[in-house]
Amino acid sequence: MTAQGVAPQTGSGPEPPNTPLNQGRPHSARMYDYFLGGKDNYVADRQAAAKVLTLWPGVMVAARTNRAFMQRAVRFLAAERGIRQFLDIGTGIPTRPNLHEVVQSVAPESRVVYADNDPIVLAHAQTLLTSSPEGRTAYVDANVADPDTILASPGVTEVLDLSQPVALSLCALLHFVPDDWEPHKIVGKLVDALAPGSHLVLSHITPDFDPEATQRTVQIYHSGGIQGKIRSRDEVERFFTGLELVEPGLVVPHRWRTDLATGDPGVETGDVTDEEVSFWAGVARKP
Numbered sequence: 001m002t003a004q005g006v007a008p009q010t011g012s013g014p015e016p017p018n019t020p021l022n023q024g025r026p027h028s029a030r031m032y033d034y035f036l037g038g039k040d041n042y043v044a045d046r047q048a049a050a051k052v053l054t055l056w057p058g059v060m061v062a063a064r065t066n067r068a069f070m071q072r073a074v075r076f077l078a079a080e081r082g083i084r085q086f087l088d089i090g091t092g093i094p095t096r097p098n099l100h101e102v103v104q105s106v107a108p109e110s111r112v113v114y115a116d117n118d119p120i121v122l123a124h125a126q127t128l129l130t131s132s133p134e135g136r137t138a139y140v141d142a143n144v145a146d147p148d149t150i151l152a153s154p155g156v157t158e159v160l161d162l163s164q165p166v167a168l169s170l171c172a173l174l175h176f177v178p179d180d181w182e183p184h185k186i187v188g189k190l191v192d193a194l195a196p197g198s199h200l201v202l203s204h205i206t207p208d209f210d211p212e213a214t215q216r217t218v219q220i221y222h223s224g225g226i227q228g229k230i231r232s233r234d235e236v237e238r239f240f241t242g243l244e245l246v247e248p249g250l251v252v253p254h255r256w257r258t259d260l261a262t263g264d265p266g267v268e269t270g271d272v273t274d275e276e277v278s279f280w281a282g283v284a285r286k287p
Contacts, residue, residue, distance in 0.1 A: 026224040028176055029118045033093040035063035040093045051220050056213040058276025065277045066203050069253035070171045071102050072260040073201045073283050077167045078106040085166040089144050090173030091116040094127040100137050108134040113155050117143040145181050147189045165197035175205040176228040187239045196286055202239055203253055203281035205230045210275040236280040243284035253281035
């Protein structure tokens with residue numbers, strides 16, 4: 001297993017380029033790492049996470065359920081749809097198995113580009129660059145708010161062939177994108193750049209199942225300087241406009257293709273409640 005190289009590219013958004021790691025302020029990626037049981041987080045992250053847990057006790061289950069959905073979705077695309085190229089935006093701190101490890105276990109020749117603009121993710125990028133010899137991985141330092149920068153980066157243009165189908169993964173990302181960034185336009189621009197036969201994998205926190213807990217959770221994130229908005233099913237479904245949703249459609253993630261589960265059955269086969277998870281998730285094909 002050898003690293004294939006980093007393709008850094010400057011982005012814009014809530015974490016400006018070259019922003020130093022701020023241990024005194026909570027950060028969404030480090031909080032998510034904590035919810036997944038990781039160790040790449042600081043006191044401020046754990047304190048904010050503890051507040052979230054008091055309001056939304058299922059948040060750790062939600063994070064792990066969402067992660068399991070991503071793994072099932074990309075395994076499905078590699079095994080059943082023949083996708084060999086993946087663009088994962090909003091990568092977050094590496095947590096094994098990472099996306100490339102999942103898809104390359106099915107198809108070792110798969111190529112994967114990760115994109116994020118978080119300095120702590122960049123610090124861990126080498127973990128994401130352990131491709132199989134047959135495939136390739138790259139990391140792009142860029143923000144989803146600037147899709148043109150992502151699409152034009154060497155990490156994308158040298159590793160992926162956009163004239164061929166690509167799976168675009170936007171999991172647990174867009175609830176950190178406020179409305180004034182026009183997230184639906186961002187997703188539309190990314191999808192427009194992909195070839196027919198490409199797929200969108202997307203998950204998003206929703207207030208639909210437990211409005212009080214999720215809304216108060218958002219307030220904790222906002223008080224820590226973390227932007228974003230949780231969205232209803234209709235708002236999430238708009239991200240799939242013009243695409244063909246794969247069965248079973250837009251559902252809570254613990255009900256999406258549980259026949260593909262290979263990990264913890266507690267979060268992969270429906271042994272959780274909708275209120276605990278409070279996510280919508282789906283996979284769709286570009287015709």
